[in-house]
Amino acid sequence: MLLPTTLRAVRRVYRLSPSLPSLSNHLSPSLSTPATHLSPALYTTSTTSLLNPTSRILTPRIYPPPTFEKVEREAKEVEETDEEADGFQFTDAYAAIHLAIDAVVKVFTVSSSPNYFLPWQNKSQRETMGSGFVIPGRRILTNAHVVADHTFVRVRKHGSPAKYRAEVQAVGHECDLALIVVESEEFWEGMHFLELGDIPFLQESVAVVGYPQGGDSISVTKGVVSRVEPTQYAHGATQLMAIQIDAAINPGNSGGPAIMGDKVAGVAFQNLSGAENIGYIIPVPVIKHFLSDVDESGKYVGFCSLGLSCQPSENAQLREHFHMHPEMTGVLVSKINPISDAHRVLKKDDIILAFDGVPIANDGTVPFRNRERITFDHLVSMKKANETANIRVLRDGQELELSVVVHPLKALVPVHEYEKLPSYYIFAGLVFVPLTQPYLHEYGEDWYNTSPRRLCERALRELPEKVGEQLVILSQVLMDEINVGYERLAELQVKKVNGVEIDNLKHLCELVEDCKEESLRFDLDDERVVVLNYNKAKLATSRILKRHRIPSAMSTDLLDSGVIKEEQEAAEA
DSSP, rough: OOOOHHHHHHHHHHHHHHOOOOHHHHSOOOOOOOOOOOSSSSOOOOOOOOOOOOOOOOOOOOOOOOOHHHHHHHHHHHHHHHHHTTTOOOHHHHHHHHHHHHTTTEEEEOOOBOOOSSSTBOOOOEEEEEEEEEEEETEEEEEEHHHTTEEEEEETTTTOOOEEEEEEEEETTOOOOOEEOOOOOHHHTTOOOOOOOOOOOOTTTTEEOOOOOOSSOEEEEEEEEEEEEEEEETTTEEEEEEEEESSOOOOOTOOOEETTTTEEEEEEEEETSSSSSSSEEEEEHHHHHHHHHHHHHSSOOOOBBEEEEEEOOHHHHHHHHHOOOOOOOOEEEEEEOOSSSSHHOOOOOEEEEETTEEEEEEEESSETTTTTOOOOOOOHSSSSSTTTEEEEEETTTEEEEEHHHHHHHHSOOOOTTTTSSSOOOTTTEEEEEOOOHHHHTTTTTTHHSSSHHHHHHHHHOOOOTTTTTEEEEEEEEOGGGGTTTTTTTTTTEEEEETEEOOOOOHHHHEEEEEEEEEEEEEGGGGGEEEEHHHHHHHHHHHHHHHTOOOOOBBOOHHHHHHHHHHHHHHHHH
């Protein structure tokens, strides 16, 4: 939104002339909150806590009043600056507040996360707060980490003491976005929605509106766009496009809109620890991709991936070895995910020259806007699930045009398991669970160094060989006379049950429950073996569960499949 030249000139004059602080304060008040940095370096900013902001009194210095000639000269300078800045949008804090005051809400969440060491129970509940804003369709957009593992959600609009019950409609943890809806008609009285804009250019101004820590009322902070590039999303551990700004984004700002002109340029979601005023917002293309999934499928589907690991081809000898002509550019395929469609089409040592007709540079980037570049992964992530991508490759010196179907890929070891109860299976006091990163996170903030090294390396590097594959581990041993001597075998991967290689926890459960032999044998990592008398172990399971007050020997997902299987067998009989 461009201010009238005269008003902007007056604001410029009084900003440069501290002798008239009263008018300057009325024209451009400053809102601020104390900055807090958490670990890890990139972190989400939903949780708020009450801090005691420090204040200090500054004695204004006395300056002589400006002359008329000085005012006229500086007004002319502002007009010249406006002409140079043609094409950029300047966001005024007043305009942002006026636009957002009836659209931005405060979100109150009660959540309870699972205990992955004791997967049959949850941790104690906690309360967090964040921000959100209304979009068309009577929906509220916020961050996924604001409502993650929620049990109860309420929202409050500006100027109202009432909190209204809200329901989570859809959550996309990879892109850190969520949609919530409110049924109360009273809540929607006087509310307005915000429209989505476009990706801002570098140095364009944005105003972040929300409810950060340090107070209970709405707040606005202003900054400029510093960088636009793929960034690691702390909550979803995914590389997606993000916009870096120099506005303060503090705990509680999460989910609030970043306004440019009269439209939304992004959603505030994280900042950088150890740096001052470096915040990140989720750009409009990512938001639209999320909303498109929900509108078309009724749920969040995900962001697509080719399932490739590629190496830059910046070395001239490398390019010569793979028969690349001087005018050719591209990247070398070094690893392919076995469950991706690319595994059917591409081969190791292929050179990817172009994606959907867009040439790929030797460093893996493609053109983006005016003289900017971005990694070609962005082009892949913006495609919808099951769309076809055209890829031009160089293989053994020959150029080929290939088609690959892209879709979201699941990792062998899931990065997150929000809104899901952990899977587990207990037999004779042996607790079996699928390996997940949330399980490793139970080892503390420094989980990468404190968790079992072998499990950590597999979680971060291994790829699945087939759809539905899991790494199943013996998490712990609940002591009983039936399992004495096996307590030191915890935290090892389970490879086989009675000589049969297992695919996942459900497969292990079925092999154990259907055992017809007298002895039951588990083959673990490091060539370790667990052998149990099947009938004695089955009897011991009941008393161990009772002793530890565990309601069931298996999680709900396995229990449901067991019930379905029994019903199918009964129907066949």
